Amino acid sequence: MKFLEFERNGALVTLTMNQPETRNPLTGNSAVEELVEACRQIEADITIKVVILTGAGAAFSTGGDLRDMQRYSRDAIPPMPIRDEYRHGIQRLPLALYNLEVPTIAAVNGAAIGAGCDLACMCDIRIAANTAKFSESFIKVGLVPGDGGAWLLPRVVGMSKAAEMSFTGDAINAEQALACGLVSKVVSPDSLMDEARALAARIAVNPGLTLRLTKRLLREGQHVRMDTLLELSAAFQAIAHKTPEHIEAVTAFIEKRPAKFDQD
Numbered sequence: 001m002k003f004l005e006f007e008r009n010g011a012l013v014t015l016t017m018n019q020p021e022t023r024n025p026l027t028g029n030s031a032v033e034e035l036v037e038a039c040r041q042i043e044a045d046i047t048i049k050v051v052i053l054t055g056a057g058a059a060f061s062t063g064g065d066l067r068d069m070q071r072y073s074r075d076a077i078p079p080m081p082i083r084d085e086y087r088h089g090i091q092r093l094p095l096a097l098y099n100l101e102v103p104t105i106a107a108v109n110g111a112a113i114g115a116g117c118d119l120a121c122m123c124d125i126r127i128a129a130n131t132a133k134f135s136e137s138f139i140k141v142g143l144v145p146g147d148g149g150a151w152l153l154p155r156v157v158g159m160s161k162a163a164e165m166s167f168t169g170d171a172i173n174a175e176q177a178l179a180c181g182l183v184s185k186v187v188s189p190d191s192l193m194d195e196a197r198a199l200a201a202r203i204a205v206n207p208g209l210t211l212r213l214t215k216r217l218l219r220e221g222q223h224v225r226m227d228t229l230l231e232l233s234a235a236f237q238a239i240a241h242k243t244p245e246h247i248e249a250v251t252a253f254i255e256k257r258p259a260k261f262d263q264d
Contacts, residue, residue, distance in 0.1 A: 004034040005056075006041075011049035011204040012197070013042055020057020026115045026147075028068030032093050039096040049204040049211055051100070052196045053123055054107040060132065063114030064090070066141065086146050090115065094148040097122040099219070101212040103203050107196040108132045109189065113171075118149035121156045124215065126182065127196060128174045129189040134182060135171035136162070155222060157182050207245030207261055 003024075005016040015038055017024040017031070026032065042048050055061055072082055097104065097119070106123035114137045120126050136153060138145050145153075145166070154162040157180045165172070174186045187195045203211065213236045221229050240246055245261050252259035 001029070002034070003029055003031045004038060006038055008048075011047060011208065012052065012200050013038075013048055013050075014052045014054070017053075017055040017061055020055070020059070022065070023057070023059035023062040023111065024055045024116070025065040025068075026061055026063055026093070026119065027090060028065035032090055036092050036096040039100050042102050043100060046208060048102055049206070049208045050200040051102055051104045052107055052193075052200055053097075053104060053119075054193065054196070055109050057110070059110040059116070060106075060108045060112040061116030061119055062111055063116040063118075063137075064146075090147045093119070094122050094152065098148075098152070101215055103211055103215055105196050105199060107192050108134075108174075108183065109192055111135075113137050115145075115147045115149070118145060118147050118152050121149070121152040121182075124218075125184055125199065126177075127185040127187065127192065127199070128177060128183040129192045130174045130186050131189050132174045132177070132183075132186075133171045134165075134177050135169060136165040137169045137171070139167065140169035207243065207249070209243055210240050210245065213240060 001019065003017060003019055005014075005018045007014040007016070015035070019025065019029065019031075024031075042051060071077065104123040104125070106120040106126040108120055108126060108128040110129065110131060111133050112120045113133075113135045117134045117136055120134070136145065136149060138149070144150070150162075150166070153165065156162075157165070161180045164170075172180070172182075174183065177183045178186050185195065217229065217233060217236060220232055224232075245259075248261060249259045
């Protein structure tokens with residue numbers, strides 16, 4: 001059964017996880033393969049400027065399928081094959097989605113649990129319905145975050161809050177998520193996608209190449225020294241100065257008119 005719905009509307013792509021009957025799990029199905037392939041297609045298409053990721057039904061994603069995980073103990077699978085299954089399975093997802101050069105928005109419509117919470121953290125911006133909840137719940141089932149959550153979550157909410165969420169496994173509601181910076185906005189469920197599309201439109205009005213360069217700088221700035229980032233910024237700026245979009249934007253500003261980009 002197909003897991004992911006891929007919808008294109010101009011420069012916007014909406015990815016909808018569409019297994020609501022099982023709360024959009026990320027394992028035990030084709031979720032990883034489909035999401036990674038979608039990221040590959042988006043990365044290769046320079047006309048795509050922004051991506052919205054959401055879930056169908058009552059949940060965003062409840063993460064790993066615990067019923068599927070039972071086979072690890074039931075079938076006496078040794079640790080090394082399990083390790084390789086993680087490395088070649090769900091761990092491909094943060095490498096693809098977090099490193100995607102196109103800006104991404106997670107429209108969290110409901111429960112984002114375990115790997116589902118981490119999936120939201122792989123996106124650049126998160127907005128949530130007021131019915132959403134978030135939980136770094138691995139500890140509740142005797143597991144560690146196997147999908148990169150221990151790297152992702154502290155970068156979103158800070159180490160203290162990440163430790164609290166990871167050590168307790170407790171769920172937080174949408175307002176608590178807003179307070180700790182896990183999401184940037186909370187809206188009613190009925191307006192979630194409208195809000196996400198409006199935000200996407202404000203992003204997509206800008207030059208696509210420069211959006212990708214800007215996102216790459218933000219990503220690199222999280223782990224390199226300032227002098228290294230300044231060197232990279234200078235190189236990216238030299239590229240940006242030569243783009244038709246920059247030239248049009250400056251000309252439009254001087255002529256006191258709206259800029260018109262070819263890809264609009």
